[in-house]
Amino acid sequence: MDRLDPTGQLWPAYRAYILSLKEKVATSKRPSNDQRMWDTLSSTNNESLEKELYFGFLDFAIKPPSADEFSKSKSMPVDLRYPTEWYASARRAQRVIHLHVGPTNSGKTYNALKRLQETKNGFYAGPLRLLAHEVYSRFRANGIACDLVTGDDVRLDEDADTKVYASTVEMVNTSRHHEVAVIDEIQMMGSEDRGWAWTRAFLGANANEVHLCGEERVVPLIRELCASMGDALQIHQYKRLNPLRCMSRSLRGNIKLLRKGDCVVAFSIMELHALRRQIELETNRSLPPETRAQQADLFNDPDNDYDFLVASDAIGMGLNLSVKRIIFSSTSKFDGTKTVQLTIPQIKQIAGRAGRYRSAHQDKNKTSATTTDAKDAADENVGLVTCIDETDLPIIRDALATEAPPMRKAGIVPPAEYLQEYSTQLPPGIPFEYLMRKVSHAATIHPRFFLCDIRDKLKNARIVDDVPNLTIEQRVNITAAPLGGRDPKHAKCLQALSRVIAQNKLVTVADIPEIPLEVLAQEPQHERRYLEELESLHKCLILYLWLSYRFTAVLRDQPMAAHAKDLTEQRINLTLRAFSANPRLRQRLRKIKEQQKDFVAPAVPEKAEAQATAEPTYDPERQSRVDEKDRDQYEDNSNPFMLDGQADETVEEHFREPASMEAPYGAEPGSETQPDSNSLTSKTPIHDTLPVTGNLDMTRPEDPMQQQISSAINEANMFHARSTNPASGLPEIDADTHDLDMTSGTQTADQEPAFQERLPPDRDTSDEVVIDPAEAEAIAQIEDKEEGVDMSTESESGTTRIPERNEDADEEEVEQPKAASGSA
Ligand SMILES: Nc1ncnc2c1ncn2[C@@H]1O[C@H](COP(=O)(O)OP(=O)(O)OP(=O)(O)O)[C@@H](O)[C@H]1O
Numbered sequence: 041m042d043r044l045d046p047t048g049q050l051w052p053a054y055r056a057y058i059l060s061l062k063e064k065v066a067t068s069k070r071p072s073n074d075q076r077m078w079d080t081l082s083s084t085n086n087e088s089l090e091k092e093l094y095f096g097f098l099d100f101a102i103k104p105p106s107a108d109e110f111s112k113s114k115s116m117p118v119d120l121r122y123p124t125e126w127y128a129s130a131r132r133a134q135r136v137i138h139l140h141v142g143p144t145n146s147g148k149t150y151n152a153l154k155r156l157q158e159t160k161n162g163f164y165a166g167p168l169r170l171l172a173h174e175v176y177s178r179f180r181a182n183g184i185a186c187d188l189v190t191g192d193d194v195r196l197d198e199d200a201d202t203k204v205y206a207s208t209v210e211m212v213n214t215s216r217h218h219e220v221a222v223i224d225e226i227q228m229m230g231s232e233d234r235g236w237a238w239t240r241a242f243l244g245a246n247a248n249e250v251h252l253c254g255e256e257r258v259v260p261l262i263r264e265l266c267a268s269m270g271d272a273l274q275i276h277q278y279k280r281l282n283p284l285r286c287m288s289r290s291l292r293g294n295i296k297l298l299r300k301g302d303c304v305v306a307f308s309i310m311e312l313h314a315l316r317r318q319i320e321l322e323t324n325r326s327l328p329p330e331t332r333a334q335q336a337d338l339f340n341d342p343d344n345d346y347d348f349l350v351a352s353d354a355i356g357m358g359l360n361l362s363v364k365r366i367i368f369s370s371t372s373k374f375d376g377t378k379t380v381q382l383t384i385p386q387i388k389q390i391a392g393r394a395g396r397y398r399s400a401h402q403d404k405n406k407t408s409a410t411t412t413d414a415k416d417a418a419d420e421n422v423g424l425v426t427c428i429d430e431t432d433l434p435i436i437r438d439a440l441a442t443e444a445p446p447m448r449k450a451g452i453v454p455p456a457e458y459l460q461e462y463s464t465q466l467p468p469g470i471p472f473e474y475l476m477r478k479v480s481h482a483a484t485i486h487p488r489f490f491l492c493d494i495r496d497k498l499k500n501a502r503i504v505d506d507v508p509n510l511t512i513e514q515r516v517n518i519t520a521a522p523l524g525g526r527d528p529k530h531a532k533c534l535q536a537l538s539r540v541i542a543q544n545k546l547v548t549v550a551d552i553p554e555i556p557l558e559v560l561a562q563e564p565q566h567e568r569r570y571l572e573e574l575e576s577l578h579k580c581l582i583l584y585l586w587l588s589y590r591f592t593a594v595l596r597d598q599p600m601a602a603h604a605k606d607l608t609e610q611r612i613n614l615t616l617r618a619f620s621a622n623p624r625l626r627q628r629l630r631k632i633k634e635q636q637k638d639f640v641a642p643a644v645p646e647k648a649e650a651q652a653t654a655e656p657t658y659d660p661e662r663q664s665r666v667d668e669k670d671r672d673q674y675e676d677n678s679n680p681f682m683l684d685g686q687a688d689e690t691v692e693e694h695f696r697e698p699a700s701m702e703a704p705y706g707a708e709p710g711s712e713t714q715p716d717s718n719s720l721t722s723k724t725p726i727h728d729t730l731p732v733t734g735n736l737d738m739t740r741p742e743d744p745m746q747q748q749i750s751s752a753i754n755e756a757n758m759f760h761a762r763s764t765n766p767a768s769g770l771p772e773i774d775a776d777t778h779d780l781d782m783t784s785g786t787q788t789a790d791q792e793p794a795f796q797e798r799l800p801p802d803r804d805t806s807d808e809v810v811i812d813p814a815e816a817e818a819i820a821q822i823e824d825k826e827e828g829v830d831m832s833t834e835s836e837s838g839t840t841r842i843p844e845r846n847e848d849a850d851e852e853e854v855e856q857p858k859a860a861s862g863s864a
Contacts, residue, residue: 045101060092091502095474102466118462118483120491124269127214127244135245135271139226139262140253144392145423149358152251153178153223160184161203162220162249165212165241167228167357169193174204174360190587191522191600205619210237214244221247225358226254226262227385227447235451236492242450243269255385264488265450282395285425286437287695289782291367292832295428301364303349304428305356305390307373313465353382356389366394368427369437378750387439388804451492456516463512469690473501494847496523503531505694509542521583529556541591549604550599555580560607564614571615572607581605 045051058081065078084092125131138155140148153175164175168191173498179186187205188195204211223245229238231614243265250271252262259275266273291297298304347588353373355361367392372381382390383502425440428431451508462479463470470770476498483491504510504518518538523530536554540547540716549555557575581601588595 050101051098057100059095059421077173080723081797088639093543095471095477098470098474099374104846118454118458118479119481120452120454120458120489121173123486123489124238124243124265126455127240127246129215129217129518130248131269133217133246133248134251135247135269137262137266137272137273138249138251138524139259139277140251140276141256141259143255143280143284143285144358144389145282145395145588146278148253148276148278149222152224152253155249156204156220156222159219161213162218162222162247163204164206164222164224165209166206166224167209167234168354169208171224172206172208172355173357179204179206192582192589194589202215209241210234210239212237212245214240214246215315216246218245218247220249220251221245224249224253227258228357229258229261229450230447231451232493234492236453236642237448239452239489246586256446257385257444259447260738261448261450261488273809280392282421282423284392284394284440286391286433286440287365287424289434290427290430291339293428294431298367299365301340301362302367303351303355303361303363303365303393304367304369305351305353306369307353333429353386353390355393355570356386358389361393363393363423364395365424365426366391368425368432368436370429371427381435382439384439384442384444387436388475390446391425391436391440394425395421417575426726428481449488449490452485452489453492453494454483456513459513459516471501471505472519473498473505474511476501476519499523500534504538507535507538507542511536514541514591517586523583527576527579529554529576530579530583533583539596541587541594544594546594546596549581549601550597551582555584557604559603560611564611569626571612574612575614576604578608578612581608633836695742 058077061074061078061081065658068370080092080096081089138152140152142148148151153164156164157179166170166172168176172188172190174187176186180197184204185197185199185202185616187197187202189205189207189211191208191210204219211299212223221241223238226238226242229242231238242250242262252258256277256318263273347362348364357500367827368387371387372379374380398541425436427436435440459475459479463475466475466478476494478493480491485491499525500519500521504515510518513748518534518541521534523534533552536552540552550557556573556577559570559577562570564570584595584601585598585605588601778820
């Protein structure tokens with residue numbers, strides 16, 4: 041502060057300015073920084089008031105006041121108008137863009153992947169880990185060497201010449217040249233949070249052929265972007281392979297009307313599990329604790345023992361399932377701040393999972409089917425769509441019959457270089473959060489693009505702002521780490537891991553006391569507190585794994601972390617089963633939903649599209665006003681800023697090829713990143729799909745890794761206990777901060793190449809299920825009243841009983857001409 045105010049004169053001037061703000065705003069004729077500051081301060085809670093005043097002072101001091109200076113933007117310009125120019129290699133390539141468009145289940149991805157399979161050189165990029173995994177497994181089953189690259193899981197094929205990888209879209213390597221690139225669900229370029237990843241993959245894919253698969257509404261935007269990049273464009277239009285129909289009736293709340301092959305889609309964790317349990321109770325089914333990838337695969341097996349699938353809405357992102365009928369549990373969902381109506385594209389994408397032409401299981405197991413055979417089968421495979429409650433049916437019917445408006449804008453984030461450059465113009469020691477906010481406010485953007493939401497990044501930036509000695513580049517990566525939620529334990533874990541990174545010291549998972557591994561040593565309990573502890577541990581382990589792929593020199597304990605994550609997922613599933621064994625919970629949730637119906641925000645296309653019609657050009661002033669009015673002062677604003685994480689130039693390290701000109705950080709090929717694949721068993725998100733079957737096996741066979749973890753925990757506990765004794769010779773921990781001093785007895789990582797720090801941010805928020813506070817509150821109340829859950833209601837029966845076919849829910853009830861076939 042002294043550095044900013046060496047003469048001590050700015051503070052009094054700033055104080056006077058703040059005190060006069062109210063008056064200034066009242067007399068001001070046009071919106072100005074005065075107004076912005078006033079709005080910010082008026083709505084800031086005490087907690088963040090100090091920070092707002094501090095940031096306000098930074099603005100004031102960095103550019104000292106002159107006449108009417110507050111009415112002008114004080115930001116240095118950040119020119120983001122030409123994202124197509126950020127990817128030099130792609131611009132040099134002679135690209136042909138193949139745009140595969142059509143409704144769901146029309147074979148778009150199938151045909152694009154066929155090209156990739158032919159060339160054996162390129163990548164598939166999809167929205168979900170599960171999809172990347174599906175392609176990875178399918179290719180390997182077909183004898184094609186393939187790597188898997190997702191944010192917290194990298195598996196490299198033994199064949200060092202592997203030229204194919206399946207990844208989540210955030211992990212696309214734009215510096216390496218390929219024959220074929222396949223980018224799935226391209227309409228997600230319009231996603232408020234993750235749109236930047238699709239835009240980057242599309243603009244930056246360094247390939248001769250780029251295959252984009254998605255909805256028809258992207259055509260005008262892609263056409264325009266291709267023209268601006270000089271790429272040739274070929275559009276391939278598809279029709280649904282089998283019909284999709286909306287039924288004329290819902291289940292009218294009667295879960296007993298479910299039939300084999302049904303998939304019920306829920307929109308929150310508790311609803312997911314309450315529904316599952318209700319189905320188990322009312323139809324005599326129960327669930328084995330399998331991983332979701334196995335579950336989806338098993339469900340797709342025609343000879344499976346599963347009858348129903350209860351899934352989160354993540355299945356809408358292109359998951360291939362053998363589902364005869366999709367049943368919406370609701371047509372609204374909690375978006376993190378409020379309950380909103382599902383959009384038309386969302387409803388269509390979810391509904392489109394019904395009546396899949398051919399599932400991933402069949403592909404993986406190479407069940408032969410000619411196109412003619414398959415067409416015959418398709419006639420019997422009409423997809424049906426309905427919902428649990430009658431009130432949702434008209435909404436679904438209308439959505440299926442409506443064309444979504446064309447997409448107008450693609451999401452972007454400023455590349456890290458912009459942050460670096462901007463930071464050089466500010467005095468040293470300026471908080472990173474302030475830097476991010478300044479860059480976003482200063483950005484100018486082309487009308488065909490919008491800045492993605494950076495609330496989570498700002499939150500991370502704030503958490504690690506006090507961690508000393510982190511470079512801007514390290515902060516960029518850390519701010520992109522998946523944290524989620526507001527649990528202070530996760531914030532502490534992120535701080536601890538960031539300190540380790542800043543100190544460049546090698547540590548194991550058990551060395552970080554903020555990763556609460558101890559919970560795995562406890563006997564499983566069916567209590568809310570225990571569940572929360574498990575979920576907390578799970579998030580910490582995901583965080584560790586995610587960071588471990590970017591800071592390999594320091595965080596090298598991937599096998600242990602992955603296995604602990606696996607165990608945690610099993611415990612969570614067991615505990616959630618107990619939680620959902622409560623029919624009253626579902627009833628209560630339903631009531632809440634009914635009450636909320638009155639307050640549901642109207643269905644709008646993605647925010648970007650709304651912006652497209654409302655606001656053709658970017659207005660930093662307006663944007664910042666919107667941002668600052670939002671809740672928690674910047675905590676959850678739509679302040680658009682996030683770094684590309686040098687991503688396009690730096691993913692080289694995943695792969696074995698030497699660094700190219702465009703990957704100047706070229707380190708050793710990615711051997712460091714290769715985890716022990718045997719130990720990485722569960723790579724999929726927790727709450728994707730939950731098949732219901734007749735067997736329940738809650739025990740776990742003896743597990744050597746579990747023993748290792750227990751001994752690691754014991755060791756860690758011992759380590760903590762002994763660390764207070766300097767004479768022990770073990771590394772010391774600061775009693776207050778838990779800072780590790782690893783100088784004694786541990787290997788420093790100085791010699792390790794830090795190349796992994798340059799992996800791109802990958803935050804697959806798609807599979808995160810947000811808990812509505814109203815639901816959480818209801819659940820807490822019910823639990824309080826009932827004090828625990830009776831596990832005796834669990835079905836131990838090993839048999840399944842298929843419910844009798846019910847006339848009410850029969851197929852003949854299909855709504856005929858009104859419901860679109862999904863090919864709309
Ligand atoms: N010609 C074909 N022969 C055999 N199987 C096919 C064929 N076309 C598509 N399929 C299978 O049909 C299913 C749906 O195809 P695909 O995933 O390509 O559809 P899509 O249009 O990309 O759907 P979505 O938009 O929902 O992702 C997949 O299981 C795929 O393997």
